[in-house]
Amino acid sequence: MSLQNATSNAPLLRGFTANKYAAGQQFESPRRNVFREFNISVKAESSSATAFMAAGQEKRPQNKNGEFYVDTGCIDCGACSWIAQSTFRRIDEHYAVYNQPSCEEQRLEALQAMISCPTTSIHTKSPPGDILQAQMSFPLPIDEKRLPGVYHCGYHSNKSNGTTPYLIIHPKGNILVDSPRYAESLAHYIECLGGARYMFLTHSNSVGDHARWGKRLRCDRIMHVYEVDIYTADIELMLEGQGPWSIFSDFDIIFTPGHTKGSVSLFYKPLKALFTGDLLAVSTDNKLDILKECNNHSVKQQLDCIRHLLDLDFLWILPGHGRRIEFKTLEEKNGTLEKLLASGSGNHQIL
Numbered sequence: 168m169s170l171q172n173a174t175s176n177a178p179l180l181r182g183f184t185a186n187k188y189a190a191g192q193q194f195e196s197p198r199r200n201v202f203r204e205f206n207i208s209v210k211a212e213s214s215s216a217t218a219f220m221a222a223g224q225e226k227r228p229q230n231k232n233g234e235f236y237v238d239t240g241c242i243d244c245g246a247c248s249w250i251a252q253s254t255f256r257r258i259d260e261h262y263a264v265y266n267q268p269s270c271e272e273q274r275l276e277a278l279q280a281m282i283s284c285p286t287t288s289i290h291t292k293s294p295p296g297d298i299l300q301a302q303m304s305f306p307l308p309i310d311e312k313r314l315p316g317v318y319h320c321g322y323h324s325n326k327s328n329g330t331t332p333y334l335i336i337h338p339k340g341n342i343l344v345d346s347p348r349y350a351e352s353l354a355h356y357i358e359c360l361g362g363a364r365y366m367f368l369t370h371s372n373s374v375g376d377h378a379r380w381g382k383r384l385r386c387d388r389i390m391h392v393y394e395v396d397i398y399t400a401d402i403e404l405m406l407e408g409q410g411p412w413s414i415f416s417d418f419d420i421i422f423t424p425g426h427t428k429g430s431v432s433l434f435y436k437p438l439k440a441l442f443t444g445d446l447l448a449v450s451t452d453n454k455l456d457i458l459k460e461c462n463n464h465s466v467k468q469q470l471d472c473i474r475h476l477l478d479l480d481f482l483w484i485l486p487g488h489g490r491r492i493e494f495k496t497l498e499e500k501n502g503t504l505e506k507l508l509a510s511g512s513g514n515h516q517i518l
Contacts, residue, residue, distance in 0.1 A: 224288070229258040233267030235277050240288040244329025249490045250283055250321075251276035275301060285325040285348065302352045306334045306360065309491065314438055314483060320357075324348040324375035330487045332375070333442060335435065339415045340364025343386065344433060344442045345487065346375030354383050362386070365414065368402075369444025370394050370430040372463075373487060377402075389414075391422070393429025406431065421479075425469020426462055440483035446472060449489035455507040458488065466511075474508060477501050 230236040235254060237247070241262050247255040248262060254277045256265040268274040278301035281289040295301075306318035316336035323329045324346060332347035334357060343366040347353060357363060363386040368374050371394040378401075381388050387403040395402060406412060410431070412420040419434040426445040433442040446469065448456045457469055482500060485491045494500040 226290075227261065227263050229261075229263035231264050231267055233264065234291050234293075235264050235267060235281070236290055236292075237261070237263050238288045238290060240286045242286055242288075242325070242329060244285060244323065245489065246283050246285070246323050246329055246331065247280035247289060251280040255280060255289075275304070279304060279307070279321060283321040283323050285323040285327070285329040302350075303356070305353055306356060309485075310493075313493065314440060317435075317438070317440065317485070318360075320347040320353060322347040322350050322353050327373045327375040328488075330369075330373040330375070330444075331485075333485060334360070334363070336360060337415065337417065342367055342414070342418070342433075343380065343384075344485075345369055345373040345444065346377045346380055349376035349379040349383075354380075357384065365389055365404075367414075367420075367431075367433050367442075368394070368399075369432065369442070369446075369487060370427045371396060371399065372427065373444060374399055389420070391429030391431050393424075394427060423469075423472040425465050425467075425472050426458065428464045430464075434479065434481060436480075438483065439481045440485060441476070441479070441481040442485045444487045446486075447484055448486050449484060449492045455484075455492075455503060456489070457507070470508060470511070473504060477504055 224238040224240040226236050226238055227241070237255070243257070243261050245257065245262065248257065251273065253273050254264055254266055254268055255262050258265065268277045274297070278295060278298060281291070282301055282305070305321035307321060309317050309319055318334040318336070320332040320334050320343070323331065325348070327346060330345050333344040335342040335344065341361050341363045343363045345368060346366065363380075363384045366377060366380060366384075366386050366388045368377060368388060368390040371390075374390075377388055377399065380386070388399075389404040389406065390399060390402050392405040392407050395405060406420065410420055410422040414420065417435060417437050419436065421432045421434055423430050423432045423443070423446045430444055430446060432444060432446055434440075435442070445458055445461070448458050450456060457466070457473070459466055462469065480497065482494045482497070483491065494503065
């Protein structure tokens, strides 16, 4: 695999000198993920989410009576409402059960939301006997026909403020996009899909359990040097400059600062899919937002980066927060971006 500056072919790794990687030289990752066979059985993982609330938390009174409920530890990330739309909704500034599941499909989705909740704030009155089925569903294919090989990992991490983690299956090596919460069952099923060769971290707020995943999967982690701190100082691949950079021939890494100083996005060119991190978020009615109230660097710079997306040929947005969205045409995509730019922020509820 080559990881190089797509414009100049210059090496992009911080700390590597021209003597070691001359301009134009292909960089080969020093570690290869090797698929390992496991002769183990995956058991349903015990979790406080299944029956018991964390100390100090209470059941929200906005919940509809029944088996599922949300407690007061909810951080308003909204993941539950797009994973299980028929069950969870934002009520009085946080999420609650507005309809109890009425069929097997809705129950499975509610259990998937429970597993994915970053604060384990979703509960059932009694431990669910079918929790293993929900655990085994992750990584979950997003759209096997229109977005083949792209999965939602579930297991959102509170360390990443509930950022959505993705897995991309690729013949030259799989890529994790942002870090899930570490879980043995998820690690096993990711390994069954071939493991991961790289973990692409969009920014410092989405690193979650990156170190545990890197050790377990033996994958190299990629992040911009501006985002590196004491907790990520051992990242294997640090991007420098403004790019763009490339992974294999199918992926471009795009420098998209604004939300943070060194935010980056991943463009999967063959599928016209853009993994944006927190550059963009998507609301329940497919409206875009920039999470202005959470901006850590420059709103103006973030909007400037979004303006540059008008020239990029993509139809899917897979954001760090909120629903993923598919546009029918480039004109629809650009029209939606232009409306966001005209508004200056969006200010829609992210669900």
